Amino acid sequence: MTDVLIVGAGPTGLTLACDLARRGLTIRIVDKSPGHPRSSRAKGPNARSLEVLEDLGVVEAVLAAGSAPLPMRKYRDGVPVADTDPYAGSAPTPDAPYDRGRLIAQWRLEEILRDRLAGYGVAVETGTEVVGLTDDGTSVTVALADGSSTSARYVAGCDGAHSRVRKLLGVPFEGETAEDQVMVCGDVEIDPGVLDRGIWHQWFDEDGAVMLCPVPGTRAAWWFQSGPERDADGRPLAPSADGFRRLFARHTRLPAAHLTEATLLSTYRVNVRMADRYRVGRVFLAGDAAHVHAIAGGLGMNTGIQDAFNLGWKLAQVLRGRSGTELLDTYEEERLPVAAWTLDLTSERLRATLEAIRKPGGGLDSAITPSTSGLDRGYRWSSLAHPGGDGDALRSGDRAPDAPCAVAATGAPTRLFRSFAGPHLTVLGFGAGTEGVLRAAASAHGDAVRAVRVYGADAPEPGTEAAGPDALHDREGLARTAYGVGRDTVVVIRPDNHVGLISDTDGFDAVHRYLEALDGVRKPDPMSVAGMVDGTRKG
Incomplete structure (x- = not known):
């Protein structure tokens, strides 16, 4: 039986397919279109989506095929009246390698993702239309327009604003x-x-x-x-x-x-509309199937890509028996509020743009704000977010920052994002007092967790055996700055590159409980997400 059937082969469905395929799951991805559409539609990934595409291993191809956002020339009565570069003066920072998105035709981005998917032995099945869904509690039987049927343990509806999957589920699309x-x-x-x-x-x-x-x-x-x-x-x-x-x-x-x-x-x-729920039993909604909004700010495709990146690792953990099914509830818990925020933001940016263009020199640059980069979206409210921290400090649920480092064993330059990339959790240990928890995490969870000691001034000399293959040297202290580290600290990074928890030496038991909840390989009956949150709050 197929693990996951993905309905819809746009950027959302392809992102989910690539993420699941690299985790070794069996998937099918179908689309009712007879062929791959050549439409440009969305103009490209924003900064946060570029980080997702980097993790999936396709960002270099996207950067090569696209272009940087262009300066905007505004005319009135046929005469140029203003040139504006919305990104003038901005540049990548140590914690954010992309300060702007990329212009690329949607069909070209889809080609790149399909090529990546083909590397896992999976091809999009075009001309395949879903007409029925039957969820028996253990799998979903999917009826197809040609009279055949197929079964999957889970189904993801990534089939756009007119989603057949959403309609079959009877989920309202209010707005x-x-x-x-x-x-x-x-x-x-x-x-x-x-x-x-x-x-x-x-x-x-x-x-x-x-x-x-x-x-x-x-x-x-x-x-x-x-x-x-x-x-x-x-x-x-x-x-x-x-x-x-x-x-x-x-x-x-x-x-x-x-x-x-x-x-x-x-x-x-x-259209400003949103589904009132993202999950019905074993069927999920993502991308435009779950939310549509004004195009101002270019967040439609990007919100879908980020939906898929949130859902993929959670489906994989449950399907591989490493986490309880309660983990799947956190997809809606985390992504539905983001969609509501996106609807509000894009409506406000559309209003601002319509106001701006009434005057000579106004233009689409009015739709662009720091928030349209996607870099400030996190899940502090989530039941997966360990409590603690306040103010502007990095907190659980936030996007995990990048930082330039060196491979401790060789001295070669690298980045935190390279340690995060791939289908695993990451545990960063800052300080000598974290060695024990790093060893325990690696021993208990194997390849599912990458344990990374982040050295500062105490880094061993490159070429010695003291540093493990995954250890990093924070030569400039930029990783410590990004994570607000002042003493021995452990940070758990989720597979979607959001902070799971930040714990000092007084609370390392919380690290073990958190990892067991998300990757409970040592427990025949994995701890529930609710139980994990209760436990970490006490820890």
């Missing part, structure tokens, strides 16, 4: 559609040399707008977004190639014939 906030979109080709491809061009006029962003890796392709043409009664007209040419000519003041192709035309209306 609203702003019928008056309409945009037409498509992929177009423009004669080379007509527009500077190093610029995201934005024409905002009193009677409408056109936005053109070059698609990286292409010679003449652009993302086209515009207000729609309207009929005599003010109703928006359906998008068409001729309509796109008329809109292009009206706002750019350039000859319509320069726009030579217009494909994948669609009408976008602002």
Whole structure:
């Protein structure tokens, strides 16, 4: 029987598939489309999603295929009035290697993820439509449109805003559609040399707008977004190639014939909706199947990628018998509030952008804030978050920071993220007093836990046998700074690179209880998540 059937092969489903496949689980990923769509749609991963893609081993391919976010040129009445670079002055920091996202066509990102998945021996099954679900409490029987059926221990609905899985589950998708906030979109080709491809061009006029962003890796392709043409009664007209040419000519003041192709035309209306639950028995929802919102800030695809990264390790721990099924409840507990926050943020950013473009020089840069990077999203409220800490200090549930280090055994440069990468928990030990808990964690949990001693000034000389293969040298003290370490401290990092707990030498028993709850290989009946939280609160 298949461990997990994933319905939908967009970025959310592919991220989940890659994460589960590298953990050795048996998966199927199906999509009702007859072939892989060539649509650009989302413009690329944000900074946090790049960290996820790095962990999955594909970030170098994404960086090579895409481009950095472009400066924005705003026009009024066909005349340039302002150039803005929303990322001017920003740069990577020791704790965050990506200070901005990456522009890449969604079809190209999907190609990269499919190639990664193929390396695990898994291919997307196109033309495969799910029409029924039956959950008997131990598995899910899935009926397909061709009359066949299949079974899986769990099912993940990653099949978009019109999710068949969500509808079959009867999960409400509450919210609203702003019928008056309409945009037409498509992929177009423009004669080379007509527009500077190093610029995201934005024409905002009193009677409408056109936005053109070059698609990286292409010679003449652009993302086209515009207000729609309207009929005599003010109703928006359906998008068409001729309509796109008329809109292009009206706002750019350039000859319509320069726009030579217009494909994948669609009408976008602002939808703000969210499922009221993410799990029904053995079936889960992720990505647009669980939440849709305004496009301002570019968080749609990114929220889905991060949903998948949260769900993947939890499914794997339960399927491999290393954690109780209560762990699966924390997926909704953690990700549903993030979706609610995203709906609020994107609606507010849309309001700010619509206000900004009323004046010459306003543009889409109004949608970008530090929060749209995704780097400040954590789960401090989660039952998996060990209590403790206050104020601005790093706390359990937060995104785990990066830091440059050296491999203690060789002196070669490395980063904390390289220790975190892969399907395991990580235990960082700062200080000599942590040696015992690191040895115990490695002994009890084997490959499921990577125990990493982080040396400071006490680091052994490279080439000696004193440092283990996973030990790091925090030469500049940047890891200690990022984690707020002032004395012997153990930090548990979850497989999705969020802090599980931070414990000093007075509370190392809490470390053992936490690891047993998430990877209870020594207990035939693993401790429940609720029991773990109660225990660590007492520890």
